[in-house]
Amino acid sequence: MCNIKVGAVVPVYNHPRHLRDLVQHLRAQHLAVILVDDGSNHECASLIDAIQHEHRDSVHVLRHPHNQGKGAAVSSGLLQAESLGWSHVLQVDADGQHHWQDVPRFIARAEQHPEHMIIGKPVFDDSVSKTRFYGRYATHVWVWINTLSTDIKDSMCGFRVYPVAATCRQLRRHSMEARMGFDSEILVYLHWQGVRFINLPTPVTYPVGGVSHFLPWADNFSLSRMHAKLFFGMLWRLPTLLARRLGTKED
Incomplete structure (x- = not known):
């Protein structure tokens, strides 16, 4: 077993209920x-300040002056983790799902x-809506196409552990x-x-009264754009990906 230095990154945007x-x-x-x-509101930002005060030596706070999105928040956290010398980052969402x-x-x-x-590969209970459950498969299928594999069972679960060096390399390249x-x-x-x-x-549970920041039109458009960009990236890498798949099968 290897010794690693792992810390947690939690993106927060107006999710005060479970944070402490x-x-x-x-x-x-x-x-x-x-x-x-x-870019949280005053209530949530004040709670974050209070939590940092309670855990002065172990809780770091990064602030975006305005809301940029979960992906931007996680990226900022990962780069900060790298500067702190962490080898791995546990990402967990603040909304109580995990x-x-x-x-x-x-x-x-x-x-x-x-x-x-x-x-994380979610095991859902009855709190998940059918629309949300089946809607995830549109992204799953595109991820399987763009990686030519089913190695990634669920790319949307925000409960995960990143190897920091490899991840930050990609953040700087793309x-x-x-x-x-971002999660996918x-x-x-x-x-x-x-x-x-x-x-x-x-297990993944959607809390009663939970707050979703998903914007149906804007986020579905950006997801479609992302999958298209990745698809053309896959085509450009196709020889390498196919060679890797064939090598895996031979092994």
Whole structure:
């Protein structure tokens, strides 16, 4: 088992309800935390300040002056993690969807396979709407096409562990989607880079009264644009990807 330096990055945009409990849970796992305030309102920003005051030596706060999107927030957090010398970043969302009790499982798997990307494979309960559940497959199929594989079982789950060096390399090479498409896009680039993936089943629950920042028209347009860009990127890399797939089958 490899010794790694892992901390947590939590993108926050007006999600105060579960935030203090989440940070306390992460601190109980001895994780330092980067809270990225992506232009939150006064209530949420004040809570972030209070949490940082409570955990002065272990909670870092980054602030965007205005809302830029989840992808921009996670990117900022990853680059800050790199500057702090972290080898791995646990990403977990602030809205209470994720099963925090699985944090040790994700970290243990990263310790066992430090070069891999560890991603959550959601196990949904009855709180997920049918529209949301089946709508995810449009993105899944495009990711499978653009990687010529099904290595990435679910590219949209925001519960994951990044290898920081490999990920930040891609952040500097490519202009990423600033909003919801980032979670999928960064995984495709990492797959193209040759990073391997481990999919961990984990429960996902949509809390009653939860707040969604998905903008149907704007985000669906940006997702379509992203998948098109990745598709042409896949075509350009097609010989390399096919050679890799054939080599994998021979092995």
